[in-house]
Amino acid sequence: MTKLHPGRLATLLTALVALFLLMPLIAVVPVSFTSRRYLSLPDGKYSLRHYQALWEDPEWLSSFLTSVQVGVSASLLAVALATAFCIGIWMLRPRFSGLMTGFVLLPMVAPPVVSSLTLYFFLKKLSEWNSLIAYDSLGGVILAHMVMIVPYAVVVVMVSLSQIDRRMDLAAQSMGASVPTRIFGVILPNIRFGLLGAFFLCFLLSWDEIGVTLFVTSVETITLPRRMWMGLRDNVDPSIAALSVLLILVVSLLVIARALLLMRKERAAR
């Protein structure tokens, strides 16, 4: 009994779709080597000036640092909040836990532009009271990103909690372990990979976040995507091509490495 594989027509159509998916990623490569100041193809003359600009321009560097700062702090805080919430739900199984989880997932399903407007409104109001967590400040961006990534952290942590054996926790409890001991000694060590995954996903989401960032920042706090946006909107700057090539390279290497790792695991399992 052989499995029915897709035929030639399906393969051909898939090749077209794959080409469509990869085309824009390939298109940025030649543009990044142009010797001109505007978006164009290098006609004979290749230049690395746009890569050099990324390296030498203090603005790109400061945006890079801002993005790292925002990403790390927002992800750490979001994962901490999400983990506490998930463990609470998992241990207690309270009434309305479905409703509460639904509420926490809200920023993930709401239209991004509505969330952006909401957070802009909120941070503008906060700006009247303080300057730490305010519109166009580092604290403000971190808070806005936290709101947007908490749901994803909750999903990842929930999934990894659902995979651990409840009887371990019951055993600890029956032997008189206190709640903190159960959490720090039993539950957390068992979901450490889930937590790592949640942190990684959150960092990536924050690193790429532009919709909300566009609403809550203007000139003081400029993350990397925000600077890219500025370079794209007015007058297309080829430095963005250079940056995109670097980002695409990193992502591709990670995805391919992950695929190879999985393949190896599968082979070892066989």
Place this chain on the structure above:
Amino acid sequence: MRAYLFLICPVLLFLGGSYLLPFLGIMQLSFTDPEPGLGQYSHVLSDPLTLSAIWRTLRICVIVTAVSVAAAYIITLLWVRGRPLVRSLTELCIMIPFWISVLSRAFGWISMLSNRGLLNTWLKDLGLIETSLQMTRNEFAVIIGMSHYLIPFAVFPLATAMRNVDERVLTAADGMGASRLRIFWQVFLPMTASGIMGATLLVFVFSVGFFVTPALLGGGQSVLIAELIYLWIFQIPQWGMAAAMSVILMLAVGGILVLLMRRYGEMAK
């Protein structure tokens, strides 16, 4: 008992304070700014410019949804049912664009389609055209860019549905002499209908509130609802209108999501 409260409450308080409360504030604005009443809503739903943006958004989102789901269906078919090597290759083609920043992807399309971009340069070199074709700053570019962004999202529900298809049914159809085309149209496609439905609703919901790609590739020429909200805040401040439009958008998306959950709830039973 108190220990649990310390665990569950922080995130509820955090989101309640920084998301729910301000959203209620937005709702209040939609009824009060600039003047109390339903004026903002009736204005949003009667102003010809706004109406044309709503109409354009619906039209573009329907086209984008159809294109994305169709393309995703084809590529998912090979990802799920292809031979091992093909499977790994298609997976890379889906996953690499999925993880790449929306800005880099929009920029990629600008490099591809703009007047001095790849496509125009090639066509000129081949002597097929004299002057550059205008392929950015219009609806065409918006549709291309949005479809490109949304295809990977459509893949996941489709893949789930395709993996759930019972292999024996296909083998039975094959054994009884059905042609490959017939097996696909009359057996496989209907059996993955739930995945198509899920992917369609998911992609549509995502596309309606989409802001970045249309703003970059549309170049201010074809303004969609999300960009309109942005303009109402930062260009011509009209908080009430922006708030009313947001509430309408939220309700529409909420309605579609309820539909989606009902559908999946029924399937789970």
